[in-house]
Amino acid sequence: xxxxxxxxxxxxxxxxxxxxxxxxxxxxxxxxxxxxxxxxxxxxxxxxxxxxxxxxxxxxxxxxxxxxxxxxxxxxxxxxxxxxxxxxxxxxxxxxxxxxxxxxxxxxxxxxxxxxxxxxxxxxxxxxxxxxxxxxxxxxxxxxxxxxxxxxxxxxxxxxxxxxxxxxxxxxxxxxxxxxxxxxxxxxxxxxxxxxxxxxxxxxxxxxxxxxxxxxxxxxxxxxxxxxxxxxxxxxxxxxxxxxxxxxxxxxxxxxxxxxxxxxxxxxxxxxxxxxxxxxxxxxxxxxxxxxxxxxxxxxxxxxxxxxxxxxxxxxxxxxxxxxxxxxxxxxxxxxx
Amino acid sequence: xxxxxxxxxxxxxxxxxxxxxxxxxxxxxxxxxxxxxxxxxxxxxxxxxxxxxxxxxxxxxxxxxxxxxxxxxxxxxxxxxxxxxxxxxxxxxxxxxxxxxxxxxxxxxxxxxxxxxxxxxxxxxxxxxxxxxxxxxxxxxxxxxxxxxxxxxxxxxxxxxxxxxxxxxxxxxxxxxxxxxxxxxxxxxxxxxxxxxxxxxxxxxxxxxxxxxxxxxxxxxxxxxxxxxxxxxxxxxxxxxxxxxxxxxxxxxxxxxxxxxxxxxxxxxxxxxxxxxxxxxxxxxxxxxxxxxxxxxxxxxxxxxxxxxxxxxxxxxxxxxxxxxxxxxxxxxxxxx
Numbered sequence: 001x002x003x004x005x006x007x008x009x010x011x012x013x014x015x016x017x018x019x020x021x022x023x024x025x026x027x028x029x030x031x032x033x034x035x036x037x038x039x040x041x042x043x044x045x046x047x048x049x050x051x052x053x054x055x056x057x058x059x060x061x062x063x064x065x066x067x068x069x070x071x072x073x074x075x076x077x078x079x080x081x082x083x084x085x086x087x088x089x090x091x092x093x094x095x096x097x098x099x100x101x102x103x104x105x106x107x108x109x110x111x112x113x114x115x116x117x118x119x120x121x122x123x124x125x126x127x128x129x130x131x132x133x134x135x136x137x138x139x140x141x142x143x144x145x146x147x148x149x150x151x152x153x154x155x156x157x158x159x160x161x162x163x164x165x166x167x168x169x170x171x172x173x174x175x176x177x178x179x180x181x182x183x184x185x186x187x188x189x190x191x192x193x194x195x196x197x198x199x200x201x202x203x204x205x206x207x208x209x210x211x212x213x214x215x216x217x218x219x220x221x222x223x224x225x226x227x228x229x230x231x232x233x234x235x236x237x238x239x240x241x242x243x244x245x246x247x248x249x250x251x252x253x254x255x256x257x258x259x260x261x262x263x264x265x266x267x268x269x270x271x272x273x274x275x276x277x278x279x280x281x282x283x284x285x286x287x288x289x290x291x292x293x294x295x296x297x298x299x300x301x302x303x304x305x306x307x308x309x310x311x312x313x314x315x316x317x318x319x320x321x322x323x324x325x326x327x328x329x330x331x332x333x334x335x336x337x
Numbered sequence: 338x339x340x341x342x343x344x345x346x347x348x349x350x351x352x353x354x355x356x357x358x359x360x361x362x363x364x365x366x367x368x369x370x371x372x373x374x375x376x377x378x379x380x381x382x383x384x385x386x387x388x389x390x391x392x393x394x395x396x397x398x399x400x401x402x403x404x405x406x407x408x409x410x411x412x413x414x415x416x417x418x419x420x421x422x423x424x425x426x427x428x429x430x431x432x433x434x435x436x437x438x439x440x441x442x443x444x445x446x447x448x449x450x451x452x453x454x455x456x457x458x459x460x461x462x463x464x465x466x467x468x469x470x471x472x473x474x475x476x477x478x479x480x481x482x483x484x485x486x487x488x489x490x491x492x493x494x495x496x497x498x499x500x501x502x503x504x505x506x507x508x509x510x511x512x513x514x515x516x517x518x519x520x521x522x523x524x525x526x527x528x529x530x531x532x533x534x535x536x537x538x539x540x541x542x543x544x545x546x547x548x549x550x551x552x553x554x555x556x557x558x559x560x561x562x563x564x565x566x567x568x569x570x571x572x573x574x575x576x577x578x579x580x581x582x583x584x585x586x587x588x589x590x591x592x593x594x595x596x597x598x599x600x601x602x603x604x605x606x607x608x609x610x611x612x613x614x615x616x617x618x619x620x621x622x623x624x625x626x627x628x629x630x631x632x633x634x635x636x637x638x639x640x641x642x643x644x645x646x647x648x649x650x651x652x653x654x655x656x657x658x659x660x661x662x663x664x665x666x667x668x669x670x671x672x673x674x
Contacts, residue, residue, distance in 0.1 A: 059603075059607065224602065227600065227602045227603060227606075228600065231600075231602060232600075246602050246605050246606045247606070248606065249602055249603040249606050252600070252602070252603040253603075257599075258599035258600050258601065258603060258604070259599070259600050260597055260598060260599055260600065261597060261598075261600045262594075262595035262596070262597055263564065263565065263568075263569075263589070263595050263596050263597065263598045264595065265561065265564045265568060265583050265586055265589070265612070265614075266396075266564060266586040266589040266590075266595060267595070268583050268612060268613070268614040269564075269583045269584070269585065269586050269614035270396065270614065271614060272613075272614040272615055272616055272619060273613070273614055274611060274612070274613040274614075275602070275605060275611070275612040275613070276605070276609075276610070276611040276612070276613075277602075277605040277606035277607065277608060277609040277610055277611075278609055279609055282609060
């Protein structure tokens with residue numbers, strides 16, 4: 001018999017109880033208890049430490065194929081190995097994987113990424129050195145192909161992906177304008193991330209009139225996490241040959257059908273612009289290269305990050321809803337243990 | 338003194354008299370007479386034979402930098418050399434260039450393309466073997482990167498560019514659905530071009546309900562010449578990884594500001610689609626390659642074309658307005674001489 005720290009314990013899971021309409025409520029989720037999963041040969045049992053809370057979960061909740069009701073909410077997570085049936089993984093080691101919103105997960109060894117806590121705090125494997133940083137990296141450098149001296153606008157620029165994209169654009173020598181939903185976030189963008197300009201698009205003041213002044217050469221790259229009215233304001237400023245990397249559309253996720261706004265195809269034509277949606281997994285073959293760079297730049301102090309941490313697995317739904325409302329700065333995490 | 342056929346003649350020019358609001362009227366244009374232009378060393382005097390009538394002129398008419406009032410309307414044209422001050426060009430030879438809506442043009446030799454009327458009718462240098470064919474070629478194969486077995490939708494498919502794009506897509510082994518504005522055009526698309534399906538989007542019947550049935554595998558490429566409501570109907574059918582080549586937006590050209598419709602950025606994100614505007618001149622470095630292929634395919638009978646020819650330079654404005662209303666099938670030309 002294998003003895004491990006899980007003996008006699010149960011696995012708490014946050015499941016989707018019902019499909020949200022509009023902004024999710026805590027009542028759309030339900031905590032259930034289940035046995036600790038058993039391991040096949042090659043499997044590893046992980047006790048989750050941090051689980052990730054990501055905007056893309058909201059559209060996934062409309063899709064019964066991606067997220068059936070009653071199923072544990074899927075999520076990127078880090079945790080410690082409890083029991084291992086693979087020689088390369090030992091109890092106590094930190095690993096990252098899609099463990100979901102639960103206390104314990106069993107995963108085959110080959111989907112795990114080993115983390116070295118001496119290298120960087122393990123929570124960064126969910127943020128700047130994980131999906132958020134990778135999304136920013138490939139969206140900015142591949143989908144948008146931002147180059148030095150170009151003007152880059154990032155929406156939701158104080159979020160996990162946005163703050164990484166904005167910093168990477170600065171690092172690449174771009175002029176960077178951040179859009180965020182509070183005055184606090186705007187201060188963060190200017191004072192801590194050193195952006196060239198930032199606007200609060202939920203504030204009282206119209207920001208469109210100032211946009212031209214802070215982007216006198218027009219906008220070459222728009223890294224969009226928000227969509228809707230915010231993007232409507234950006235599109236008329238796009239330069240010839242502009243690239244729009246469509247990374248997220250948080251303003252649209254709670255809707256049942258597309259909102260209405262100006263049609264931009266004629267601007268896309270006139271400017272010969274490229275508007276392209278992407279997912280970080282489109283670039284999976286190049287994660288190692290990007291993580292090497294991101295790690296180097298983080299240790300050199302060229303990149304910084306923030307985390308907003310909610311305590312307790314039971315509070316994951318609340319953290320998720322708060323993130324959809326824009327309450328977080330940087331990466332929203334839930335500390336499970 | 339150089340003697341030529343122009344001695345004692347005047348040059349008639351169609352100029353932009355005033356900027357149109359909405360659909361242009363004949364009164365927005367004015368015919369003026371001017372002297373036959375004189376030639377510098379290296380210049381060639383051309384008597385225009387056919388002038389081209391292109392949708393893109395409409396947005397250009399809103400732009401005083403592109404088209405000042407009082408100036409001759411710029412246009413692609415073919416003509417015969419009257420007088421030449423360059424050894425490579427001889428009187429009587431056919432050439433193509435941006436001669437404008439006028440009887441005579443002087444042009445430096447290096448902007449001229451020599452045409453061989455034994456190779457193909459010279460009017461094709463404005464259509465299938467000219468800007469229209471090149472636009473279709475690069476839009477389909479470069480911007481949209483259509484490949485065999487994909488489903489391609491072409492709007493304004495009976496127009497000069499659309500009919501070329503639709504045929505090239507068939508040639509490439511794609512399933513092709515054409516959208517056009519009359520039942521006659523739909524018959525042309527099915528009977529002559531052999532498309533897999535075609536719809537009249539100005540007809541009485543709703544075509545959206547049938548779109549799913551004729552594109553059971555979804556839509557991989559949308560070659561858009563129209564925009565507006567037509568494009569709104571296509572976007573929900575885009576497949577993951579779909580490409581939208583934004584070639585023209587004729588439904589928008591008469592507007593002062595963008596029309597309103599559903600916002601599609603969230604679909605672009607979900608489908609990781611690419612929506613890209615382009616102009617044929619983006620690919621100028623590769624015209625020779627494309628013209629070689631288009632000529633070969635035309636002579637092999639794999640491509641066909643139609644022309645709608647208006648007689649008389651004075652009727653160029655009427656032909657232009659008719660084209661904006663969708664009266665032409667294939668390339669709209671004006672026969673000047």
